[in-house]
Amino acid sequence: MKIGGFQEISLLDYPGKISSIVFTVTCNLRCPFCYVPQLVLPSKIKKLKLIPQKQILSYLVMNKELIDAVVVTGGEPTLQPDLYFFVKEVKSEGFLVALETNGTHPEILKHLIKNKLVDYVEMDVKTRLDFNKYNQVVGGKLTMPLFQKIKESIHTLLNSPINYEFRTTLMKEFHSKEDIIEVCKSLKGTRNYYLQNVKTEYETLAAKTFTPFTEKEIKEIMTQCKRFINSVNRRTI
Numbered sequence: 001m002k003i004g005g006f007q008e009i010s011l012l013d014y015p016g017k018i019s020s021i022v023f024t025v026t027c028n029l030r031c032p033f034c035y036v037p038q039l040v041l042p043s044k045i046k047k048l049k050l051i052p053q054k055q056i057l058s059y060l061v062m063n064k065e066l067i068d069a070v071v072v073t074g075g076e077p078t079l080q081p082d083l084y085f086f087v088k089e090v091k092s093e094g095f096l097v098a099l100e101t102n103g104t105h106p107e108i109l110k111h112l113i114k115n116k117l118v119d120y121v122e123m124d125v126k127t128r129l130d131f132n133k134y135n136q137v138v139g140g141k142l143t144m145p146l147f148q149k150i151k152e153s154i155h156t157l158l159n160s161p162i163n164y165e166f167r168t169t170l171m172k173e174f175h176s177k178e179d180i181i182e183v184c185k186s187l188k189g190t191r192n193y194y195l196q197n198v199k200t201e202y203e204t205l206a207a208k209t210f211t212p213f214t215e216k217e218i219k220e221i222m223t224q225c226k227r228f229i230n231s232v233n234r235r236t237i
């Protein structure tokens, strides 16, 4: 895999576990608020020193006693042709595996779930499932087939036996309260849905900052969402 970053230890990225995080490069979307432009934009990726997969695997093996799980994120990890083989190797060493995805490759998601190579999936649902709205939030990169695939990934997870979560990053430039309530309607039956405010302290892909919701507004949205989803949570990290 093309790996642009590695975080040895995280207490926050796999629920209840100590994890390492693997950041793959490249993405097929261009969300303006994206915090990892260095993993997304080809001009920035060129400047990265990629980390050999072997180096990461030997770190994991050497630290087995400490680390429970490996979170594979990006960029968009499902674009890596050898993702399957990487997670297979990680699983064979006894680690739990989490995958963070934008949902554009449901076939890979299904394959990993079917082969028990992923234990937890975190999928971004960027906004309500309206093509034009969604396309704005992903920087104009949406096509109708891609949109169908995102919907298919949602359906796959909703009907999956594994643990998963959906999440939406809130910002006033792209979301109204009604948009998020519509997301909740589409995710009816989900086990977990997280709302996280856009962060203002990071460099973004659009090289500008976005406006978070107020705590009061988020509480109001959560109250409305609970009409459709039992477990709506606020993520503050």
Ligand code: SF4
Pocket: 027, 028, 029, 030, 031, 033, 034, 035, 036, 040, 074, 075, 076, 102
């Ligand atoms: S936030 Fe958007 S552009 Fe950035 S990695 Fe995720 S899907 Fe890709």
